[in-house]
Amino acid sequence: MASNIAVWLDGVPGSSLPLPDRGLDFGDGLFETLLLENGRALFRQAHLERLRLGLGALALPDCSSIAEQYLDLVCADIVSRGWPWAALRITVTRGAGERGYAAPAQVTPRIIITVSPLQHDCRQMPQPAALVLADLRLSSEPFLAGVKHLNRLEQVIAATQARQAQADESVLLDHSGQVVSVAAGNLFLVVGGELLTPPLAVCPIHGTRRRLVIEQLAPALGLDIREARVDLEVFFSCDEVFFTNSLQGLRPVKALGSASWETYPVCQALFEEYIREINSCAG
Amino acid sequence: MASNIAVWLDGVPGSSLPLPDRGLDFGDGLFETLLLENGRALFRQAHLERLRLGLGALALPDCSSIAEQYLDLVCADIVSRGWPWAALRITVTRGAGERGYAAPAQVTPRIIITVSPLQHDCRQMPQPAALVLADLRLSSEPFLAGVKHLNRLEQVIAATQARQAQADESVLLDHSGQVVSVAAGNLFLVVGGELLTPPLAVCPIHGTRRRLVIEQLAPALGLDIREARVDLEVFFSCDEVFFTNSLQGLRPVKALGSASWETYPVCQALFEEYIREINSCAG
Numbered sequence: 001m002a003s004n005i006a007v008w009l010d011g012v013p014g015s016s017l018p019l020p021d022r023g024l025d026f027g028d029g030l031f032e033t034l035l036l037e038n039g040r041a042l043f044r045q046a047h048l049e050r051l052r053l054g055l056g057a058l059a060l061p062d063c064s065s066i067a068e069q070y071l072d073l074v075c076a077d078i079v080s081r082g083w084p085w086a087a088l089r090i091t092v093t094r095g096a097g098e099r100g101y102a103a104p105a106q107v108t109p110r111i112i113i114t115v116s117p118l119q120h121d122c123r124q125m126p127q128p129a130a131l132v133l134a135d136l137r138l139s140s141e142p143f144l145a146g147v148k149h150l151n152r153l154e155q156v157i158a159a160t161q162a163r164q165a166q167a168d169e170s171v172l173l174d175h176s177g178q179v180v181s182v183a184a185g186n187l188f189l190v191v192g193g194e195l196l197t198p199p200l201a202v203c204p205i206h207g208t209r210r211r212l213v214i215e216q217l218a219p220a221l222g223l224d225i226r227e228a229r230v231d232l233e234v235f236f237s238c239d240e241v242f243f244t245n246s247l248q249g250l251r252p253v254k255a256l257g258s259a260s261w262e263t264y265p266v267c268q269a270l271f272e273e274y275i276r277e278i279n280s281c282a283g
Numbered sequence: 284m285a286s287n288i289a290v291w292l293d294g295v296p297g298s299s300l301p302l303p304d305r306g307l308d309f310g311d312g313l314f315e316t317l318l319l320e321n322g323r324a325l326f327r328q329a330h331l332e333r334l335r336l337g338l339g340a341l342a343l344p345d346c347s348s349i350a351e352q353y354l355d356l357v358c359a360d361i362v363s364r365g366w367p368w369a370a371l372r373i374t375v376t377r378g379a380g381e382r383g384y385a386a387p388a389q390v391t392p393r394i395i396i397t398v399s400p401l402q403h404d405c406r407q408m409p410q411p412a413a414l415v416l417a418d419l420r421l422s423s424e425p426f427l428a429g430v431k432h433l434n435r436l437e438q439v440i441a442a443t444q445a446r447q448a449q450a451d452e453s454v455l456l457d458h459s460g461q462v463v464s465v466a467a468g469n470l471f472l473v474v475g476g477e478l479l480t481p482p483l484a485v486c487p488i489h490g491t492r493r494r495l496v497i498e499q500l501a502p503a504l505g506l507d508i509r510e511a512r513v514d515l516e517v518f519f520s521c522d523e524v525f526f527t528n529s530l531q532g533l534r535p536v537k538a539l540g541s542a543s544w545e546t547y548p549v550c551q552a553l554f555e556e557y558i559r560e561i562n563s564c565a566g
Binding site for chain 1: 290292298299300301302303304305306307308309310311314341342370372374376381382383384385386395397399418419420422423424425426427432433434435436437438439440441442443445446458467
């Protein structure tokens with residue numbers, strides 16, 4: 001298991017984390033997942049920008065430029081391995097620390113990069129996904145909302161439920177019944193020709209591809225897009241649904257419970273625009 | 284930093300965690316913190332029982348008897364080191380796994396034990412604590428309530444706020460304004476001769492010492508004890524406050540904001556009863 005994963009610790013190839021580490025102890029850290037095409041990190045700046053914001057939110061030292069150096073070093077290595085597609089994860093932890101929850105005054109963050117090859121061609125739109133409704137309701141933590149931190153048990157529980165139901169993803173609601181996201185991605189609905197997406201304030205993660213859809217892909221196609229509260233009634237009656245994340249880009253949804261969708265014209269058009277962005281983006 | 288911490292991985296002395304590990308990646312795991320007196324783990328069965336419940340809650344394989352074997356092995360080592368008091372942490376993670384949130388079908392948990400010596404005599408009641416009110420409101424996650432899992436960023440933020448304010452602990456409220464706990468412990472209030480404690484359903488952790496107070500220490504003294512919703516008004520006007528955790532036992536509170544308490548007769552009496560329990564408990 002996990003044999004095909006390459007690991008770097010603070011820029012040095014390795015396969016283990018010195019203990020103690022607050023990332024393990026408390027989930028005290030952050031991560032980013034980047035898609036690599038032939039060793040090129042796609043939408044690199046968007047990820048590094050979110051990482052910087054997250055470091056600020058957790059009051060961690062800004063080690064984003066060091067992380068960027070390590071990222072470049074690892075990407076060069078991946079080029080030499082000849083992996084056409086790969087998932088690269090950057091994890092930043094608050095490093096070692098004495099016992100106890102409180103963050104130490106002096107922190108030396110650790111930066112772990114892991115890379116795993118992907119078998120599918122990420123320039124093809126993924127197969128439409130079957131969703132389940134997660135039993136768990138996502139809790140809201142305004143202090144941590146949108147930050148891609150290491151406390152991900154809610155996503156683990158929701159994704160495991162989907163896997164056990166032989167579905168591809170889970171739809172998460174918050175305690176008020178509002179639709180917030182899938183376990184690993186942001187949601188978009190097509191309603192009467194308009195794109196709706198749950199507001200940033202309720203999203204557990206501020207997706208880089210969510211931002212891309214809103215700021216570039218939808219405008220390029222002249223699509224109206226709006227943040228809106230989405231409940232299950234809206235979800236079940238919408239014309240089309242898709243979700244976004246860094247590895248899959250945009251993925252259409254074919255079913256949730258008794259609701260199903262058979263054509264995905266908006267998602268397809270946006271996916272083509274996404275490929276144009278990949279071709280044109282400098283990194 | 285952290286130089287005086289001894290580490291065992293799956294029962295073998297070591298100082299690093301093989302990567303990838305879902306404990307680091309997602310906080311996908313559990314922990315227990317035990318107090319050791321001359322290498323004897325106090326209230327060992329209560330901790331192992333909670334660990335077993337947590338493993339069930341996270342659908343992890345029941346490795347509690349293996350954890351118990353490792354615990355005994357480590358305790359024997361601590362005896363030989365001659366540390367009179369030590370904090371022992373057992374961390375269980377879901378181990379390695381392919382990329383992605385969903386738990387793998389086949390899981391081999393990892394069991395990490397770390398021990399750090401404590402400098403103070405844990406048979407003395409700790410000095411009264413100064414508290415601050417945490418800015419953060421604790422989110423409620425019924426699926427995870429009470430489970431001592433590795434997603435502890437809320438506690439990290441609250442405890443860091445206390446340290447920065449030169450206080451000893453933080454009082455956490457939930458989103459409804461109800462008092463739930465301190466960052467690392469359960470709360471008890473003395474109101475008109477009766478002991479009140481927030482109900483188990485709202486507590487982020489089901490404390491072993493909380494249970495001990497309710498089931499043994501308070502009854503031994505003939506004290507009435509009751510789970511009750513506690514708001515700040517009740518808190519500020521109560522006769523006495525203390526909190527409990529595995530390392531400090533019971534610790535009185537001397538101040539929160541403008542409120543202060545100068546005598547701690549109930550906490551002192553319960554602490555004496557706690558010491559009697561330590562003397563009599565088989566482990």
